[in-house]
Amino acid sequence: xxxxxxxxxxxxxxxxxxxxxxxxxxxxxxxxxxxxxxxxxxxxxxxxxxxxxxxxxxxxxxxxxxxxxxxxxxxxxxxxxxxxxxxxxxxxxxxxxxxxxxxxxxxxxxxxxxxxxxxxxxxxxxxxxxxxxxxxxxxxxxxxxxxxxxxxxxxxxxxxxx
Amino acid sequence: xxxxxxxxxxxxxxxxxxxxxxxxxxxxxxxxxxxxxxxxxxxxxxxxxxxxxxxxxxxxxxxxxxxxxxxxxxxxxxxxxxxxxxxxxxxxxxxxxxxxxxxxxxxxxxxxxxxxxxxxxxxxxxxxxxxxxxxxxxxxxxxxxxxxxxxxxxxxxxxxxx
DNA sequence: AGCAAGCCTGTTATCATATAACATTCTTGT
DNA sequence: ACAAGAATGTTATATGATAACAGGCTTGCT
Numbered sequence: 001x002x003x004x005x006x007x008x009x010x011x012x013x014x015x016x017x018x019x020x021x022x023x024x025x026x027x028x029x030x031x032x033x034x035x036x037x038x039x040x041x042x043x044x045x046x047x048x049x050x051x052x053x054x055x056x057x058x059x060x061x062x063x064x065x066x067x068x069x070x071x072x073x074x075x076x077x078x079x080x081x082x083x084x085x086x087x088x089x090x091x092x093x094x095x096x097x098x099x100x101x102x103x104x105x106x107x108x109x110x111x112x113x114x115x116x117x118x119x120x121x122x123x124x125x126x127x128x129x130x131x132x133x134x135x136x137x138x139x140x141x142x143x144x145x146x147x148x149x150x151x152x153x154x155x156x157x158x159x160x161x162x
Numbered sequence: 163x164x165x166x167x168x169x170x171x172x173x174x175x176x177x178x179x180x181x182x183x184x185x186x187x188x189x190x191x192x193x194x195x196x197x198x199x200x201x202x203x204x205x206x207x208x209x210x211x212x213x214x215x216x217x218x219x220x221x222x223x224x225x226x227x228x229x230x231x232x233x234x235x236x237x238x239x240x241x242x243x244x245x246x247x248x249x250x251x252x253x254x255x256x257x258x259x260x261x262x263x264x265x266x267x268x269x270x271x272x273x274x275x276x277x278x279x280x281x282x283x284x285x286x287x288x289x290x291x292x293x294x295x296x297x298x299x300x301x302x303x304x305x306x307x308x309x310x311x312x313x314x315x316x317x318x319x320x321x322x323x324x
Numbered sequence: 325a326g327c328a329a330g331c332c333t334g335t336t337a338t339c340a341t342a343t344a345a346c347a348t349t350c351t352t353g354t
Numbered sequence: 355a356c357a358a359g360a361a362t363g364t365t366a367t368a369t370g371a372t373a374a375c376a377g378g379c380t381t382g383c384t
Contacts (some may be wrong), residue, residue: 008300034351036361055341070364075342080361091253091306094341094370109293111302123297131271131311134284138170139316140273146254146310147295154301196380198332205368232335237371256341256370 005099007050007120008111009152020047020098024086027103033084042066042077043098046087052095052117089161090119092148097121107145120153168262169212169282170273170315182209182260186248189265192295195246204239205227208249214257214279252281254310259283270306275315282315 006016024043028035035043045061046053055074057092063069078096081087086102089095090112100121109124124147135142168178186205190197197205207223208215217236225231240258243249248264251257262268262283271286286309297304306322 005202008302034360036350038362059309068363070362071342072344072364073362076362091310095258111297111304113302114305120300120302122293124293131284131286131309135273135311135313138273138282139319140170140275140282140311141314141319142273142311143276143313144311146312148253148308148310149297149302149304149306150198150308151297151305152303157301157303185347200333232333234335235333238333247355258374302349 007118008113008155009120016050017044017047020102023102027084027086031084033080038067039077039080041065042074043081043086046096046098050097050119052090052093052097052112052119054093055093055107058096088121090148091146092150093117107147109147109149111149111151111153113156114150115152115156118153118155129136169280170275170317171282178212179206179209184290185264189246190246192265195242200229200235201239201242203227205243205248208243208258208260212281214252214255214259214274214281216255216257220258229303230316250283252310253308254312255279257280269309271309272310273311273313273315275318276312277314277318280315280317 021040021044024035024040027033029088040060041062045058055071055078056070058078059069059071059074062074067073078087078089081098082089082096084102085099087096087098088110090097090110092112095117097110097119106123107125108121111120111122112118124145131145132142167277173240183202183206186197186202189195201281203224204220207220217233220240221231221236223316224236229235240249240251243260244258246264247261247267249258249260250270250272252259252272254274257279259272259281266286269287270283273282274280286307293307294304
């Protein structure tokens with residue numbers, strides 16, 4: 001029904017990074033978007049971990065690797081990535097994650113660990129229907145739905161339960 | 163199935179304020195919580211409108227009415243109200259709304275107008291099940307779910323469609 | 325009443341997040 | 355080569371949130 005929420009499941013993570021970059025390049029190619037150096041670097045930074053990264057944390061990584069790093073640089077790249085579905089904003093943390101499967105026009109939902117800030121993306125398209133009809137009833141035009149589930153991931157749970 | 167999302171529906175709003183304050187007093191009484199002057203004032207401010215109000219906007223209202231107004235005062239009151247379910251934080255706007263029906267231990271979902279910041283609270287308990295099981299599958303312990311639907315409310319829609 | 329403990333508030337300073345505004349440079353199509 | 359639009363550089367500042375510690379109020383106990 002939904003894909004595996006990778007963040008909390010063992011997997012060969014190198015593949016995520018390579019695939020993420022390849023997907024981004026393909027998507028930008030297909031839509032005539034410019035995946036510039038700055039945007040590429042920011043996406044790489046996000047892809048390093050299945051974790052919410054703040055804009056200023058992105059900025060630190062940029063300056064560590066010698067790049068020109070000022071707030072607008074990070075925010076512009078992040079805005080581009082979010083606008084085109086290559087990354088998502090985690091509202092409850094004011095932070096960002098790379099998208100799992102860019103280009104699919106999905107309805108994402110996020111499992112967010114409040115301890116390690118790990119983020120797993122799942123698909124929530126099954127969930128949205130009753131809410132949509134509630135919106136329609138009052139004439140509300142839905143543009144975007146954000147579903148964020150906060151809690152503790154398996155590694156951060158104190159109890160060994162599971 | 164869900165209650166009416168009041169924000170976008172005509173109603174006698176005076177009742178919302180009175181009922182909101184009465185509910186808050188009853189709830190605090192029942193749980194031995196102190197609904198102090200500062201907390202009461204902040205809740206009143208939130209109840210004035212079915213709209214997301216930023217912490218510093220709350221602060222302005224406080225100082226306009228002669229109250230001592232510094233950031234921690236507003237945030238402490240807001241934290242109290244949110245913690246006890248008398249208000250909710252709208253993550254995508256970093257702002258707050260009074261709760262529709264405090265004390266019911268509900269699973270709220272919000273319709274949020276990106277233009278006027280109007281917020282309607284609906285119940286989303288029907289929505290959560292598939293996501294819960296996805297969480298359970300990976301051993302993620304859900305603590306809180308936030309569902310925020312952004313779009314345009316009937317008054318802010320350019321088209322008269324509806 | 326007197327007192328202690330805990331809760332609440334005041335105060336100052338600072339951190340964190342995000343954007344405005346305008347200049348400059350790069351890319352692309354012609 | 356050139357013009358137009360896109361992207362980036364730069365400075366400053368708006369907006370949102372908290373740390374840390376001092377002081378005052380409430381409550382329950384004796």
